[in-house]
Amino acid sequence: MAEQCKHQLTLYQPAVYQITVPGHLDPSWVVWDKQITMTAKREEDGTPVTILTGTLDQAALQGFLRRLYALGLPLISVIHIKTGTKRRKSQS
Template identity: 45%
Template sequence: MRKMHEPGRYEIRIEGHLEKRWADWFEGLTITALDNGETLLTGSVVDQAALHGLLRKVRDLGLPLLSVIHVAPEGE
C-alpha cells in the first residue's frame, strides 16, 4: 500500500493545449499535446502536498481538469 507522503507517478489530463515552455512551472512534468485537444502532464510527484500544488497551478491557468491518475510502478 502506497503512503501519502511517498513519491508517485501521475497522469494529469487537462482540456486545451499547454506549450512545453510551461514544464518548469509544472515542476518538470512532461507535457504532451494530444490530438483530441487535451494535454497530458506526466511524471513523478514527491508527495500529496506537491500534487495539490500542481492542481492549483492548473486551476490558476483556468484550464479545465479532466482527470488525475496515479500510475502504479511496474511490479505493483
C-alpha cells in the same frame, strides 16, 4: 471482496500521476517543474488535450493541481499510475 493493493498510497511517498487537461499548453509552461512531462494529443473526436505526467508526493500533487486551477484549466482526469517510485533529482 476488493483486491488488496500491493503498494499503499501515503501522503509522503512519491507516485506517478497522469493529469489530462483540455487544449494544448505551451511547452514552456512546465519549465518550473522538471518532474513533469507534457504530451499534446487529440482525443478520438479530435479534441486537443495535454497530458501531464510526473512523479509527485501528495503535497506536490496538490500544489500542481492548484496551479492548474489558478490558470483556469479544468481537469479531464487525474490518474494514479504507479506507487513507490523515487523522484528524479533536478539537475541544477
